[in-house]
Amino acid sequence: MNSDFPSLLCRLVDAGVDFVIVGGYAGVVHGCTYVTQDVDICCDFSPANLLVLQEALSGLHPVHRMTPGRKPLELTSTNAGEFRNLYLDTDLGHLDCLDEVLGLGGYDQVKRASVPVEIEGRTLRVLTLDALITAKEAMNRPRDREAVRQLRAMRQLRCKGRPEG
């Protein structure tokens, strides 16, 4: 099955998962032209929110893609508190769930550095352009530096497009 990130994100919103789009896909939301093969979200890692996340992914065969044997996602109220990150593969594509973002901090800080955007008729939260640049600069891998060049150019284009006064 082909990936379908918009549908994957809509599922999370419809289920009530508390999350913010971060990483390369946030750059795509802002207008970057590169192609990214996964969606990174920063989310509230409380057991309650993770169980809602699991419910949102039901039927999509979510598995831990970094574990030997690609174990199925099987969260319970007991083990849900043990995770700091979830690197999942689903029928709608790769979904990486993080409890913090380098350069920004934990979920509360990340949420404060986000803005609402309308996608497919739903309201989702995405990192601001400035916060995304900060996070990418903190990661500082070659692909992050590449993204920062586009993001800075995007920021300049937006500033130029703003009406004066």
Add this chain to the structure above:
Amino acid sequence: MREAMEYGIDISMLRANLALSPTERLRRHQIALNTVEMLRKAKRL
């Protein structure tokens, strides 16, 4: 901006994306990603 252009970033494509709604940007990205996935799965003849 000059740095980005000298690096090879196509500013016209960024401008075009800025004119789109977030939904339209994600739909276009999805088409591009599906194409990449299709090419990856393609077999050499």
